[in-house]
Amino acid sequence: MASVVAAFAAAWIVHILYLFTLGARQRRLQQALDSLDARER
């Protein structure tokens, strides 16, 4: 049982870590967009 749980947890952790990197990049892009908006205004 423990190894089944470990495998499922590992699979989810890898995906969630990737989602975090995507989220971080999205925040960076958003900041760049916002600062561009401010600059163009």
Place this chain on the structure above:
Amino acid sequence: MKPGVHTASALAGRAPAPAAAPARPRPSAWRVLWATARRDLRLELRERDAANAMLFYGLLVIVIFSFAFTAEAQLTLRVGGGLLWVAFLFAGLLALDRAFLREAANDCLAGLIASPAPRAALLAGKFAATAAMMLMVEAVLLPLFAVIFNAPPAARWGGIVLTVLLGTWALAANGTYFSALGTHARQRTLLLPLLLLPVAVPAIIAMVQATQVFLAGSGGAEFWLKLLLGYDVIFTALGVVLADAVLEAE
């Protein structure tokens, strides 16, 4: 020695015969290949830094292996092929890294690319020079290896030499291409092994296994030699087809 034969302009076929320049705007691929290979080899042999470093490095790898695993004939029978190729690979990476490093100075690469020489021929010339360098170093390292690791008496040296030729072709063909690919990267020296080794995995398996078979004097090398030859032909063709992708002005 013809004047200016090792300059970039010689590659375009202009310097040796200035009068012929307007008549021949695009030099033949073989001439470019030959000129590039000759220039690179001449420069390498004049300095001899790289050759010495490669030799010494390969020797060090072999010696350190003999400390790490006690060098008995029994061991050579089992893993000799692997040890030999790790030494060749490390020494070869030094030469491959230099293939395009020289052109980075003074924007030499931009000059080469701007010349009307076919890019595939430039790449092939670099390949020929690098492969020749690697083979020269390997020709010295192989007998040293045979002595230090007590090569088995059943070893078939003709087969091993053939494997070394085909294996060096594989490493040099891909290595030259990736060396060109890495010229634009930061940390290019770090990048080359990272690019080369994963793609070279099937070739490394084949060369190690074939060498092992010939060292032990057993049978079954044909498949590995055929695989290695197939790998060489396929990746050389791919490098020629995709030469424009790495050697083009920004």
Place this chain on the structure above:
Amino acid sequence: MTTPTPTRSAPLRRRAAAGGAWLYWWGGVTLALLLYGLVQALLLAPTEATMGIYYRIFYFHVPAGITGFAAFGVNAAASLWYLLRPRKAADALALAAAETGVVFLAVNLITGPIWAKPIWGVWWVWDPRLTLTLVIWIMYVSYLVLRQFTPRSELQPRLAAAYAMFLFIAVPIDYMAIRWWRTQHPQPVIFGGPNSGLDPHMAYALVVCLLAFLALMATLMRFRHRQEMLSHEILRRQRAAALKES
């Protein structure tokens, strides 16, 4: 410029940048499929006779592997597309596909040993399929490293696309070399494989999980693709703004 417009348009822009309605629809469908697959795999599918509960790891392991290889196929197609017709969209797709492929194959490679330990008694064996998967994973990590190390320019996508072609061509040769290499040596414990006489309910659960993973791959890939296109757009606007100020 009036003051109320930026405050009102900011959330709208945020949504548009993140993927808009598409992300919510696909994300929702993916999440539902994943949860349904999870219930099927962990609770509803019957327990396998010889391997017991451990076989349930397959419901994650196998779809992750198939999805990872599908993503690498997309990478090869997009790279070829870029070499034939250099478009930013093709390059962004190649990058997105390589990244998602590495993630899914990482899941495959991590769950494999967790299953192998109780069944085979060892974490890892140099069986042809395992070796090939590991080598291909390493190859595409190299691809991402190349992209990381090459400065962003017109040249970078072309170099990456050329390298992707080398990787794709190497896969079948790898397959031949590794299979021949391993069959010369004694094989490790051989099991029947999940496809031999698969129970219909098990097959159904496996298909559900596979669809869920493919949907997740599409979502992640699309999201990453949009990010890449957005960053191109930001770069273009930054250059234009800098030009206007100078």
